[in-house]
Amino acid sequence: MEFLQLVRARGRRWHVLDERSYTACRLVTLSAAPDVCRLLTPFDDVQPVTTVSRPRRVSRQRWRRACRALIASSASPGALLAAARARFDLLPYQLQPAMALLRGDATRLLLADEVGLGKTVQAGLVFAELIARGRGERVLVLTPAGLRDQWAGELTFRFNLQPAVVDAAGMRHLARTLPIGVNPWTTTPIAIASIDYVKRPEVLPAVAACRWDIVAVDEAHAAVGDTERYEAVRLLAARAPHVLLLTATPHSGDDRAYEALCGIGAGPGDRPLVFRRTRRDIHGGPGRRTRTLRVRTNAAERRMLDALAAYHTAVRREHGSRVLELSVLDKRAFSSAWSLAESVDRRRRQLERPSAYDEDARQLLLPLDLDGESTGDDSPPDWPADLELSDSALERRLLDDLAECARAASARESKAAALARLLRRCDEPALVFTEYRDTAAHVSRCLGGVPVLHGGLSREERRQLVTAFNDGACSVMVATDAGGLGLNLQRRCRLVVNLELPWNPTRLEQRIGRVDRIGQQKRVHAIQLVGRDTGETSVLSRLQRRLSTAEHDLEGHAGPERLDDAAREEAARLGAIRPFVGRDDPTVLATLECSRWWIVRARRRLRARMRGRAVVIFRARTPDERGNGNSHLIALAAPPALIDAAAVRGAADAAAADWSAAQAVLDDAYWCRRVDRERWIVANEGKGSVTVIQSGLFDHRIEWLRSGSSGETPADERLTVIPSHRQVSGHVLDLVLVLLP
Numbered sequence: 001m002e003f004l005q006l007v008r009a010r011g012r013r014w015h016v017l018d019e020r021s022y023t024a025c026r027l028v029t030l031s032a033a034p035d036v037c038r039l040l041t042p043f044d045d046v047q048p049v050t051t052v053s054r055p056r057r058v059s060r061q062r063w064r065r066a067c068r069a070l071i072a073s074s075a076s077p078g079a080l081l082a083a084a085r086a087r088f089d090l091l092p093y094q095l096q097p098a099m100a101l102l103r104g105d106a107t108r109l110l111l112a113d114e115v116g117l118g119k120t121v122q123a124g125l126v127f128a129e130l131i132a133r134g135r136g137e138r139v140l141v142l143t144p145a146g147l148r149d150q151w152a153g154e155l156t157f158r159f160n161l162q163p164a165v166v167d168a169a170g171m172r173h174l175a176r177t178l179p180i181g182v183n184p185w186t187t188t189p190i191a192i193a194s195i196d197y198v199k200r201p202e203v204l205p206a207v208a209a210c211r212w213d214i215v216a217v218d219e220a221h222a223a224v225g226d227t228e229r230y231e232a233v234r235l236l237a238a239r240a241p242h243v244l245l246l247t248a249t250p251h252s253g254d255d256r257a258y259e260a261l262c263g264i265g266a267g268p269g270d271r272p273l274v275f276r277r278t279r280r281d282i283h284g285g286p287g288r289r290t291r292t293l294r295v296r297t298n299a300a301e302r303r304m305l306d307a308l309a310a311y312h313t314a315v316r317r318e319h320g321s322r323v324l325e326l327s328v329l330d331k332r333a334f335s336s337a338w339s340l341a342e343s344v345d346r347r348r349r350q351l352e353r354p355s356a357y358d359e360d361a362r363q364l365l366l367p368l369d370l371d372g373e374s375t376g377d378d379s380p381p382d383w384p385a386d387l388e389l390s391d392s393a394l395e396r397r398l399l400d401d402l403a404e405c406a407r408a409a410s411a412r413e414s415k416a417a418a419l420a421r422l423l424r425r426c427d428e429p430a431l432v433f434t435e436y437r438d439t440a441a442h443v444s445r446c447l448g449g450v451p452v453l454h455g456g457l458s459r460e461e462r463r464q465l466v467t468a469f470n471d472g473a474c475s476v477m478v479a480t481d482a483g484g485l486g487l488n489l490q491r492r493c494r495l496v497v498n499l500e501l502p503w504n505p506t507r508l509e510q511r512i513g514r515v516d517r518i519g520q521q522k523r524v525h526a527i528q529l530v531g532r533d534t535g536e537t538s539v540l541s542r543l544q545r546r547l548s549t550a551e552h553d554l555e556g557h558a559g560p561e562r563l564d565d566a567a568r569e570e571a572a573r574l575g576a577i578r579p580f581v582g583r584d585d586p587t588v589l590a591t592l593e594c595s596r597w598w599i600v601r602a603r604r605r606l607r608a609r610m611r612g613r614a615v616v617i618f619r620a621r622t623p624d625e626r627g628n629g630n631s632h633l634i635a636l637a638a639p640p641a642l643i644d645a646a647a648v649r650g651a652a653d654a655a656a657a658d659w660s661a662a663q664a665v666l667d668d669a670y671w672c673r674r675v676d677r678e679r680w681i682v683a684n685e686g687k688g689s690v691t692v693i694q695s696g697l698f699d700h701r702i703e704w705l706r707s708g709s710s711g712e713t714p715a716d717e718r719l720t721v722i723p724s725h726r727q728v729s730g731h732v733l734d735l736v737l738v739l740l741p
Contacts, residue, residue, distance in 0.1 A: 006049040011038060013049060020134060055599050063600040068580040069621060074633040076573065077144055077662035078103055082128035083574050084581045087158045088121050090574050092278050092567035098125045099563055099570065101242065104669030106273035107677045108243040108265055113277045115248040115513020118522060120154050121218050123244050136213035136242060138189050142233060143218035145194040145375065146462055147486035152192055163190040167197060185210045188375045195223060196375060199232035201683040213408040215240040217264065219485060221247040221506055224260045237265025238684065241677050245272065248513055249506030267680040288516055288524040294532040295418045304337055304405040305534065311398045315387050325384035332356055334536045335435055335500045338442040339380065342404035347383045348399050351392065375455040378437045378480035385470065415529050422497065423476060428620060429493040432478045435502060440478045443499060455482030481507050490520040498528045501539050599738045607741045609613060613637040615739040616648060620656035621732045622663050632659045643738055652732055660731035
């Protein structure tokens with residue numbers, strides 16, 4: 001069955017819009033305006049309708065409609081199919097990842113562009129292109145909980161895909177509607193789920209039992225430092241033919257973390273193809289200005305720092321060097337005096353009632369956040385272990401003194417006062433970042449109760465806060481790193497204030513990237529508040545060194561250089577054909593292709609330029625066994641009497657053969673790499689499988705999953721199906737349009 005063929009099914013004539021092959025059946029999408037239906041063969045009887053190709057005179061309007069549709073569907077070798085209909089600006093660098101994947105440069109991509117350069121658009125284009133070619137149908141997007149709706153909106157609006165945001169409530173409802181033994185994850189072709197939800201032991205086995213053609217991990221750097229997240233992502237990526245890792249901050253200066261990121265889903269010697277572009281590389285945006293505002297500490301804060309230093313000295317005297325453990329207390333002090341006081345008070349209560357805290361430590365924590373919407377990454381950290389002093393009276397005295405000084409300092413903090421002055425002078429929308437949730441609440445109170453965006457909010461609460469800020473209901477918003485992921489505030493805000501310096505350089509870039517994005521019309525200003533004559537100045541120096549190391553290690557990762565010119569040419573081609581896309585009924589090509597070639601006489605003003613010759617337009621296609629493939633237009637000039645002569649067809653066939661051969665080279669490169677990846681997946685099937693399974697009291701689905709039945713095509717069986725996806729040698733040439741002089 002050929003693509004756009006005319007068929008008869010269920011007593012009607014239909015045009016074939018799409019066809020997908022599976023192990024025991026084919027899914028055929030049919031159209032008979034205005035109806036569209038999907039049938040399974042051989043369960044439904046679908047019979048081709050025999051037609052005779054002969055010339056047919058049509059109106060000029062209908063001829064032009066067909067010509068526009070043909071131009072919109074025509075593509076050069078290696079061209080993109082889905083990008084023409086997608087809703088995004090045609091920036092050449094955003095086309096490169098999809099082009100690289102389709103040309104067989106890699107099966108794993110690391111999209112590491114700076115914040116705000118459209119990594120979601122680039123990933124969505126990869127999804128759309130693979131789906132349009134029948135090379136991928138099932139997509140799993142793993143993302144922080146706060147970004148799920150944003151991903152769903154982008155894929156739906158820009159690429160007309162139909163993703164589903166998966167959470168615990170929706171999955172429970174779906175499972176109740178399915179027969180026992182049916183994995184609910186198999187019913188969702190494009191799933192967007194929270195990493196923290198998928199990593200759960202009662203969820204991960206069902207997700208891993210599915211076949212995913214593409215696994216995309218957003219904010220992939222956040223999965224590296226967390227063992228449970230990393231193991232879940234590594235397991236799922238190792239079973240997918242295509243893997244996309246998205247992060248604006250892939251390298252924080254830690255080489256081991258970067259290698260772990262690059263190793264997600266990797267086979268032997270398999271390095272991801274890295275795309276790292278900066279605003280300087282693409283000459284985009286109005287620019288950024290970063291300033292450090294040194295804040296003088298007051299007397300109360302100096303007494304607090306002295307009390308903290310006294311505690312440090314006592315710990316070092318008894319335990320030796322405890323730099324890493326004690327640094328947690330320094331971070332709390334640099335964040336705010338209030339946050340340090342909160343930590344010290346918790347430690348004092350622990351010393352007063354140690355048995356109660358021991359019981360809490362032994363209590364198994366239940367997953368109360370069933371939907372995986374919230375995160376505790378911005379919660380106050382636990383008191384560092386093994387810092388207790390043998391002299392408990394001395395420890396209590398030091399902590400009492402530190403708590404008293406911290407509470408006194410929190411009443412009038414110099415940074416909070418400097419922040420208030422700065423916001424008054426700027427008098428424009430601002431986003432204030434801090435690391436900890438309790439500091440954010442304290443700063444909000446100091447500023448008169450401005451809204452706080454943190455990791456403990458639900459999806460709806462987060463949406464309401466962001467909408468209120470973008471709509472102008474509030475001019476200042478305080479956010480933590482966990483709450484600020486994925487914000488798009490560039491339309492209204494250009495000022496970011498960091499209350500304290502994050503010790504990880506990736507967080508600093510993520511914060512500024514909330515407003516320094518595509519669409520920002522003004523120069524972005526980022527201001528760091530640093531305590532003068534405190535240890536925070538050394539943090540600034542270390543941060544700058546780590547940023548320099550990370551930038552040096554990432555140099556030269558802009559993707560294959562040969563794609564630069566190809567991407568620019570493709571962007572120009574897409575820009576030229578976009579005006580012709582979507583203007584006419586998509587079945588116009590089916591009507592033309594399945595019956596006859598259309599003839600029309602040129603207007604009088606055009607005939608003189610034709611010099612008595614006709615314009616003959618052929619359409620060449622390179623379909624695979626499922627009917628998918630590119631098409632190309634070939635226009636020739638010939639005398640009207642020789643429109644369908646052997647010489648004219650021979651010239652068109654020679655041009656089509658050159659185009660088909662160039663396309664075959666690219667397709668073979670893709671499939672060779674794809675087959676190698678699939679073979680590696682088959683060889684590693686079962687390795688690193690999920691062994692922790694938590695079943696419900698009356699739920700037998702987990703027992704079914706334990707038995708290994710997934711209802712999906714096994715990896716080794718998929719290898720036997722791949723040849724039917726590959727391009728059939730040669731091409732199909734059809735005479736479609738003729739313009740007579």
